Amino acid sequence: MSQDNQPKLIHWADFAADRIIRQQGDKETYTVASGITPSGDVHFGNFRETITVDLVARALKSRGKKVRFIFSWDDYDTFRKVPKNMPKQDELAKYMFQPIVDTPDPYGVEESYAAHHEVSYEAQVKKVGVDVEPIYQAKKYRAGDYKDQIKKALNMRKDIAAILNEHRKEPYGDEYYPVSVYCEKYKTDETEVIGWDGESKITYRNKNHDYEGVIDLNTTDKVKLPWRVDWPMRWVYESVDFEPGGKDHSSQGGSYTTAKDIVKLFGGKPPVYLQYDFVSIKGAGGKMSSSSGNLVTVNDVLKVYEPEMVRWTFASYKTNVDFSVSFDLDVLKTYEDFDRQERLAYGLEAGNEKKVNMAKRVYEFSQIGEQPAVCPFQPSFRHLCNILQINDGNIDKARSFYASEIKNERDERRFSERSKCALYWLENYAPEDFKFKINTSAVEYSCDDKQTEFMTSFVSFMTNDWDSISTDKELHEKMYEIIHSVEVQPNDVFPVMYQKLICKEKGPKLAGFIRTIGKDRVIELFK
Structure with a gap:
């Protein structure tokens, strides 16, 4: 791609892609990386790292570059905590401090506890247009792929300790070895390395049992590097050009601080790095944590928001800005x-050039597939909630209200997805005063003479002159005309109308509400 045809630097992902090309050199293929330990269900906060990498990958591709997006599953990590939301708690507890990959799936479906969470998350991110190349670290370690790197780390242990000690209150001494060993007899990593022969053999002892063993790196699969050493080692091994990190990794003395120095010991350099901030769910208390079981997943968010909206949300914020995804009434505003x-983005609403260009770029990043040539059908979420409730939650009946506006497959998908999201939100998160159910028959409601006169006049108008009304505004004006002729106050008659319609004191704007419910149904309820 020529310089003239390069996408403009508008979005933070474009700036990141430009920085990667400048710092890493002009390459045919760039490797971008993400990953996580499958200690429990992967939550929506973790997804911020995944989508950050995906957006940068797309920015690189828009510059004509090939991109390899690797996702490392750290499933050779130890199983340290049984999440509260997992079944078979006692059974899982038997595998504490053993490799996560060796812990059984409590649901009895996948080959392991790790695989259960890996399969689930990989399926979830595909729904929002993220395609990754998974790397399962247990397989890499057990195949001996990293044995040379482990030997190198052991022989550089004093140099590694010196880097780590710059940020430790209690410095490591000669007892430090940059590896953890899974005990051959007791299977856990509750061990301590007590010797290294400089070539291939490690001597270790079990901290909880009177057991000591010697293992050979050329033949064993029981040894792994700790996170602070493993991460920079893999940067070199996979030739990683870009990888972001959360606040915890990015803080002074955090794992990125030490990794960018340790990577040099392995003969490499740190990738381009971006810090990303936390994401919370508005209305859900506490920090999300996979190991504690306190979490909201991508699937949970997709029950409330369309897939493109999930991408759009992350593309709309710079990575170093924390934000909340709303499940409360702010869903309407979102x-x-x-x-x-x-x-x-489609030029259907005016805005200054900078605002429009950003809207276009964010919208491009939000697409799951090819961007539609014309703006998709936009049923207002608020109005759609009303239409669905008027039709007792029946999506097919609700569709008839929008039939003339649904023109193609993309419009059909928009209506279907948004309707399902609206129903789920109504059933699970909408405040009570937003919800209603149309009465199935006329209800008794005590009215004074003026209220009765108004209702009689309004029903007469609906029976005889309904066809004279063609807009909500005209019906609104007609209601006030009758109010004035009867000499009654709006606050005296509107609650009566709502009570007869939905047994509540208030609800959606009356004129549009009445027109949507329909003449015949309203007359029956108002009689």
């Missing part, structure tokens, strides 16, 4: 904001 950005 949908309104997305629809407005979509209209800006």
Whole structure:
């Protein structure tokens, strides 16, 4: 791609891609990386790292570069905590401090506890257009792929300790070895290395049992590097050009601080790095944690938001900004904001050049597949909630209200996904005063003479002159005309109308609500 045809530097992902090319040199293929330990269900906060890498990968591809997106599953890590949301707690507890990959799937479906979470997360990210090359670290370690790197780390242990000690209150001494060993007899990593012969043999002892063993790196699969050494080793092994990290890794003395020095001992250099901040769910208390079981997953968010909206949310924020995803009433505003950005991207709403260009780029990053040539159908989420409730949650019946606006397959998908999200939100998160159910028959409600006169006049109008009304505004004006003729206050009659419609004191704006419910149904309820 020529310099003239390069995408403009508008979005943070474009700036990151540009920095990668400048710092890592012009290459045909760039390797971008992410990963996690499958200690429990992978939560939505973890997804921020995955989507950050995906957005940068897309920015590189838009510059004509090939990209390898590797996702490392650290499934050779030890199983340290049984999440509260997992079944068979006692059974899982038997595998504490053994490799996660050797812990059985409590659901009895996948080959291991690790595989259960790996398969689940890989399927979830595909729903939002993220395609990764998974690397299962247990397989790499057990195949002996890293044995030379482990030997190198052991022979550089004093240099590694010196780097780590710069940030430790209690420095490592000669007892430090940059490896952990899974005991051959007791299977856990509750061990201590007590010797290294400089070539291939490690002597260790079990901390909890009177057991000492010697293992040979040329034949064993029981040894792994700790995170602070493993991470920079893999940067070199996989030739990683870009990998972000969370606040915890990025803080002074955190794992990135030490990794960018340790990587040089392995003969490499640190990849381009971006810090990303935390994501929370508005209305859900506490920090999300896979190991504690306190979490919301990508699948959970997809029950409330369309896939493109999930991508759009992350693309809309710089990585170093924390934000919340709303499950409360602010869901309505989020949908309104997305629809407005979509209209800006298609030139259907005016905005200054900078705002429009950003909207277009964010929208491009939000796509799951090919971007539609025309703006997709936009049913207002608030209005759709009302239509669905008027139709007792029946999506097929609700669709008839929008039939003339649904013109293609993309519109059908938009309506289907948004309707399912609206129903789920109504059932699980919407405040009570937002929800309603249309009465199936007329209800008794005590009215004074003026209220009765108004209701009689309004029903008469609906029976005889309904066809004279063609807009919500016209019906609104007609209601006030009758209110004034009867000499009654709006606050005296509107609650009566709502009570007869939904047995509540208030609800959606009356004129549009009545027109949507339909003449015949309203007359029956108002009689």
